[in-house]
Amino acid sequence: xxxxxxxxxxxxxxxxxxxxxxxxxxxxxxxxxxxxxxxxxxxxxxxxxxxxxxxxxxxxxxxxxxxxxxxxxxxxxxxxxxxxxxxxxxxxxxxxxxxxxxxxxxxxxxxxxxxxxxxxxxxxxxxxxxxxxxxxxxxxxxxxxxxxxxxxxxxxxxxxxxxxxxxxxxxxxxxxxxxxxxxxxxxxxxxxxxxxxxxxxxxxxxxxxxxxxxxxxxxxxxxxxxxxxxxxxxxxxxxxxxxxxxxxxxxxxxxxxxxxxxxxxxxxxxxx
Amino acid sequence: xxxxxxxxxxxxxxxxxxxxxxxxxxxxxxxxxxxxxxxxxxxxxxxxxxxxxxxxxxxxxxxxxxxxxxxxxxxxxxxxxxxxxxxxxxxxxxxxxxxxxxxxxxxxxxxxxxxxxxxxxxxxxxxx
Numbered sequence: 182x183x184x185x186x187x188x189x190x191x192x193x194x195x196x197x198x199x200x201x202x203x204x205x206x207x208x209x210x211x212x213x214x215x216x217x218x219x220x221x222x223x224x225x226x227x228x229x230x231x232x233x234x235x236x237x238x239x240x241x242x243x244x245x246x247x248x249x250x251x252x253x254x255x256x257x258x259x260x261x262x263x264x265x266x267x268x269x270x271x272x273x274x275x276x277x278x279x280x281x282x283x284x285x286x287x288x289x290x291x292x293x294x295x296x297x298x299x300x301x302x303x304x305x306x307x308x309x310x311x312x313x314x315x316x317x318x319x320x321x322x323x324x325x326x327x328x329x330x331x332x333x334x335x336x337x338x339x340x341x342x343x344x345x346x347x348x349x350x351x352x353x354x355x356x357x358x359x360x361x362x363x364x365x366x367x368x369x370x371x372x373x374x375x376x377x378x379x380x381x382x383x384x385x386x387x388x389x390x391x392x393x394x395x396x397x398x399x400x401x402x403x404x405x406x407x408x409x410x411x412x413x414x415x416x417x418x419x420x421x422x423x424x425x426x427x428x429x430x431x432x433x434x435x436x437x438x439x440x441x442x443x444x445x446x447x448x449x450x451x452x453x
Numbered sequence: 454x455x456x457x458x459x460x461x462x463x464x465x466x467x468x469x470x471x472x473x474x475x476x477x478x479x480x481x482x483x484x485x486x487x488x489x490x491x492x493x494x495x496x497x498x499x500x501x502x503x504x505x506x507x508x509x510x511x512x513x514x515x516x517x518x519x520x521x522x523x524x525x526x527x528x529x530x531x532x533x534x535x536x537x538x539x540x541x542x543x544x545x546x547x548x549x550x551x552x553x554x555x556x557x558x559x560x561x562x563x564x565x566x567x568x569x570x571x572x573x574x575x576x577x578x579x580x581x
Contacts, residue, residue, distance in 0.1 A: 358476075361468055
């Protein structure tokens with residue numbers, strides 16, 4: 182339902198209310214109490230219908246938002262390369278689970294790279310150690326062979342000490358490794374949100390079922406003897422919903438509408 | 454502290470298991486096995502040979518706190534030192550873990566230095 186529809190419905194409800202209020206004043210001034218009481222009953226009924234309609238619209242909006250969330254994310258360019266995967270995802274909870282999967286696999290990729298880099302660092306460290314050994318051997322030889330002095334000096338000049346840089350590099354790589362723990366923490370939070378989304382939708386659908394039952398008890402008599410031309414499409418629609426009530430109740434008895442299709446069907450069957 | 458001791462790392466997130474494993478390796482421990490929750494950790498513990506247990510709290514099937522209690526209630530396993538590494542940071546939770554007999558408690562996110570410090574502390578106390 183668009184914002185315009187909601188605005189129009191509200192406007193219609195207000196206009197209706199105003200018209201009937203005037204009628205009520207007129208009836209009371211003429212002293213026609215029974216008719217006035219019936220009008221009060223009708224006003225009460227209208228308010229009930231409006232509330233029912235708004236709860237239903239809200240439920241539909243939340244449900245659509247949950248479903249739409251999937252479609253919105255699917256269309257972002259950011260995830261183009263994963264499109265095939267996204268196409269197979271049909272609801273928001275799956276989508277959130279996919280976020281967990283995606284961050285997990287990427288965290289693993291990062292750790293793979295860090296592991297590889299750490300191995301390279303230890304190879305370089307070994308290389309430097311070997312070079313140091315050579316220089317020490319050369320130092321021992323040069324005492325007996327003065328001709329080697331120049332070569333020894335040259336080797337020492339080239340033998341920069343990189344051990345501090347390597348230690349710092351290792352520390353940074355460990356930092357990158359440790360930073361991947363975000364995946365555990367975000368994953369736990371997302372798991373909670375998945376549960377929350379499921380709970381909210383479940384409770385809203387439950388609320389709709391209660392509203393439908395209440396409507397079933399209260400709406401029919403008024404709809405039957407309200408033959409004035411001011412009866413709106415909206416109230417007609419709602420009466421149709423109440424007529425479907427028992428059938429729907431029978432179908433869903435003892436089970437929770439769990440799949441996306443079930444929820445869609447249920448909301449549609451309630452007129453939202 | 455024996456660097457050859459066998460360590461069991463329990464966490465439902467494979468990323469976290471890997472991070473802890475790498476950090477432990479960095480500290481010189483290379484004899485490490487893994488489990489993804491309390492229920493899969495128990496048979497590994499019961500099979501024997503585990504010298505140190507590092508566990509998360511929030512896991513499916515069997516949580517870390519239940520694993521801790523089960524280990525402490527088992528005469529064969531009760532001596533194993535246990536370090537908890539978890540995002541659960543409420544005062545009551547830390548108290549509950551302490552009462553259940555945890556040897557160390559690290560809150561995620563953590564650093565390599567903190568992990569080293571807690572492990573050192575645990576084994577200092579055990580030896581002293």
